[in-house]
Amino acid sequence: MTAAPIVRLDNLRFTWPGQSAACLHIAELVVDAGERIFIYGPSGSGKSTLLALLGGVLTPQHGRVRVLGADLSSMRPSLRDRFRSDHVGFLFQLFNLVPYLSVIENVVLPCRFSARRRAQAVSAGNSVQGEALRLLAHLDIDASLLTRRVTELSVGQQQRVAAARALLGRPEIVVADEPTSALDADRQEAFLQLLLRECDAVAATLLFVSHDRRLARAFTREIDLAAINRADREPQGS
Amino acid sequence: MSHLLYLAGRSAWNRRLTLGLTLIAIALSVTLLLGVERVRHDARESFAQSVSGTDLVIGARTSPVQLMLYSVFRIGEATNNVKWESFQHLAAHPLVAWAIPLSLGDSHRGYSVVGTSTAYFDHFRYSGEQTLTFSAGTRFANLFEAVVGAEVAERLKYRAGDRIVLNHGASDIGAEHADKPFTVVGILARTGTPVDRSVHVPLEAIEAIHLDWQGGAPMPGVAIPAEYVRKFDLTPKNITAALIGLKSRAAVFRMQRYSNEYEGEPLMAVLPGVALDQLWQVVGIAERVLLAVSGMVVAVGLAGLVAVVLASLNERRRELAILRSVGARPREIFLLLMIEAVGITLAGAVAGVILLAILTATLAPVAAARYGLIIEQRYVASGELVLLGAVVAMGVLASLLPGYRAYKLSLADGLTPRL
Numbered sequence: 235m236t237a238a239p240i241v242r243l244d245n246l247r248f249t250w251p252g253q254s255a256a257c258l259h260i261a262e263l264v265v266d267a268g269e270r271i272f273i274y275g276p277s278g279s280g281k282s283t284l285l286a287l288l289g290g291v292l293t294p295q296h297g298r299v300r301v302l303g304a305d306l307s308s309m310r311p312s313l314r315d316r317f318r319s320d321h322v323g324f325l326f327q328l329f330n331l332v333p334y335l336s337v338i339e340n341v342v343l344p345c346r347f348s349a350r351r352r353a354q355a356v357s358a359g360n361s362v363q364g365e366a367l368r369l370l371a372h373l374d375i376d377a378s379l380l381t382r383r384v385t386e387l388s389v390g391q392q393q394r395v396a397a398a399r400a401l402l403g404r405p406e407i408v409v410a411d412e413p414t415s416a417l418d419a420d421r422q423e424a425f426l427q428l429l430l431r432e433c434d435a436v437a438a439t440l441l442f443v444s445h446d447r448r449l450a451r452a453f454t455r456e457i458d459l460a461a462i463n464r465a466d467r468e469p470q471g472s
Numbered sequence: 473m474s475h476l477l478y479l480a481g482r483s484a485w486n487r488r489l490t491l492g493l494t495l496i497a498i499a500l501s502v503t504l505l506l507g508v509e510r511v512r513h514d515a516r517e518s519f520a521q522s523v524s525g526t527d528l529v530i531g532a533r534t535s536p537v538q539l540m541l542y543s544v545f546r547i548g549e550a551t552n553n554v555k556w557e558s559f560q561h562l563a564a565h566p567l568v569a570w571a572i573p574l575s576l577g578d579s580h581r582g583y584s585v586v587g588t589s590t591a592y593f594d595h596f597r598y599s600g601e602q603t604l605t606f607s608a609g610t611r612f613a614n615l616f617e618a619v620v621g622a623e624v625a626e627r628l629k630y631r632a633g634d635r636i637v638l639n640h641g642a643s644d645i646g647a648e649h650a651d652k653p654f655t656v657v658g659i660l661a662r663t664g665t666p667v668d669r670s671v672h673v674p675l676e677a678i679e680a681i682h683l684d685w686q687g688g689a690p691m692p693g694v695a696i697p698a699e700y701v702r703k704f705d706l707t708p709k710n711i712t713a714a715l716i717g718l719k720s721r722a723a724v725f726r727m728q729r730y731s732n733e734y735e736g737e738p739l740m741a742v743l744p745g746v747a748l749d750q751l752w753q754v755v756g757i758a759e760r761v762l763l764a765v766s767g768m769v770v771a772v773g774l775a776g777l778v779a780v781v782l783a784s785l786n787e788r789r790r791e792l793a794i795l796r797s798v799g800a801r802p803r804e805i806f807l808l809l810m811i812e813a814v815g816i817t818l819a820g821a822v823a824g825v826i827l828l829a830i831l832t833a834t835l836a837p838v839a840a841a842r843y844g845l846i847i848e849q850r851y852v853a854s855g856e857l858v859l860l861g862a863v864v865a866m867g868v869l870a871s872l873l874p875g876y877r878a879y880k881l882s883l884a885d886g887l888t889p890r891l
Binding site for chain 2: 282285286289291292311312315316318319320324326329330331332333334335339343344346347348399411
């Protein structure tokens with residue numbers, strides 16, 4: 235298990251239904267455990283598609299997506315969904331929270347779908363709630379905010395609540411899709427430091443996607459999606 | 473599953489205004505549908521129970537339904553009478569166990585006056601084998617005595633010993649028989665039949681109050697005081713109809729034929745059950761139309777539900793994408809939407825049943841008083857259960873649509889909704 239890379243893409247090719255040109259074509263991408271990967275990609279470079287492939291929401295027409303040694307492409311769709319909730323925490327640019335749930339309920343959401351995440355949250359913090367509170371405290375969410383409606387939180391607070399959710403139950407991988415781009419410069423840096431610290435604390439591998447190269451300093455490796463994506467260079471209709 | 477129920481509940485509560493209105497629409501449509509069915513069912517029941525012990529109803533030739541309506545249910549008026557001699561002749565037939573003469577046409581404050589004999593109290597049966605009983609007083613024994621039904625006594629607050637005046641004709645507009653008042657001597661216990669809304673007097677009294685009348689009006693210059701009427705022959709000349717009980721029910725067709733072929737005058741004998749069936753055949757068309765319209769109203773309510781849930785889907789695409797990112801399968805998204813729509817349907821159905829129970833409780837006395845329609849107090853009858861099941865089944869089918877749409881959306885959107 236430890237020998238296997240966290241993520242391994244082999245000759246992956248994905249085309250959106252109804253389109254003739256491939257959106258993504260990646261010959262190889264390997265991410266090892268504990269890496270902090272910064273994936274740079276301007277908008278339209280296929281970032282979201284790559285993340286959906288890693289989450290098992292999409293499957294490639296060609297090639298293989300292996301996560302934690304498991305071949306997502308060969309799994310049944312419902313198993314892929316279960317796999318995602320067990321092993322991957324997601325964090326998006328905006329609107330991460332379910333508006334009708336409280337802060338705590340939003341954080342514990344993955345544990346409603348994943349027994350594994352629930353068990354790990356309980357073993358880490360005695361109870362799911364306890365672990366959620368602990369993570370929220372670590373991410374500087376004041377206790378007074380817990381009873382607020384999530385729609386009343388500031389964007390920065392919402393992103394930190396979402397980060398707590400992505401980390402709850404110790405998923406092996408945290409995938410962050412432009413989580414800082416809605417924040418101002420000072421807060422971007424602070425949020426990034428918090429996220430990296432907590433990923434270290436739960437020993438999660440971080441895949442961080444952004445169009446903002448200034449943030450790359452904090453990561454162990456930077457991947458330019460445009461550089462490894464061959465789709466643009468291929469003739470149309472291939 | 474429980475986590476989906478929880479999420480569906482919280483999400484629905486978040487949109488409680490629109491969903492609440494939809495729920496009310498469904499509840500009202502269910503109330504309407506079940507209400508139509510209940511009134512239909514109970515109307516049949518209360519009609520059938522009104523003449524349970526009678527084998528034949530005899531009257532002048534008319535349609536069987538009309539004869540039943542005026543003689544038993546006090547609806548409408550007789551077009552022709554039966555001669556007293558004819559009644560006596562038929563009553564004396566060896567197959568006949570008992571015969572109750574009925575003389576109708578007068579009224580008391582809107583309630584029918586029934587001239588009859590004491591055989592009425594001995595032989596009339598309703599709701600199976602139940603006989604008439606008195607809640608107060610006794611049957612009439614003298615000329616100007618009256619026995620009132622339970623509804624009459626309750627509405628007009630009559631007690632034994634009260635004096636009442638009859639009106640000529642079926643409405644209060646008719647002239648009063650004010651010179652010959654009656655004394656209430658008995659009050660019948662409630663039966664749930666037209667008996668409750670009747671004032672019963674001796675046949676001879678009907679004759680007596682019309683001694684000085686001719687052609688529906690008092691004869692000018694002639695006034696026969698009450699104390700002198702006994703000097704006249706008060707044997708009735710005509711009656712309106714007769715209820716006949718036979719010694720053996722097997723002889724009913726023989727007796728019917730005998731009555732129909734009676735030579736003294738053209739008569740008609742009908743079996744109450746057969747006549748009621750004819751009535752329901754006629755009414756049945758209207759009933760089916762009413763049921764169909766109520767069914768349509770339910771369909772409209774459910775269409776509204778589907779529209780509301782579908783309309784909310786666009787605003788909820790982010791929410792569904794979040795749920796997908798934390799591990800919800802498309803199948804679970806489908807179920808989430810199903811639960812919401814089916815839940816609203818179920819809640820609407822339950823609310824409809826409760827609303828109907830409240831309406832029945834408040835309106836049943838009015839229906840009983842005004843129309844003699846006895847609506848039973850109950851939550852759901854078996855016939856209504858079938859309709860309720862059909863509503864829920866329709867709701868489940870209708871819910872497939874938003875469920876399927878959400879399923880497709882969440883497959884297409886994945887983790888990032890394309891808005």
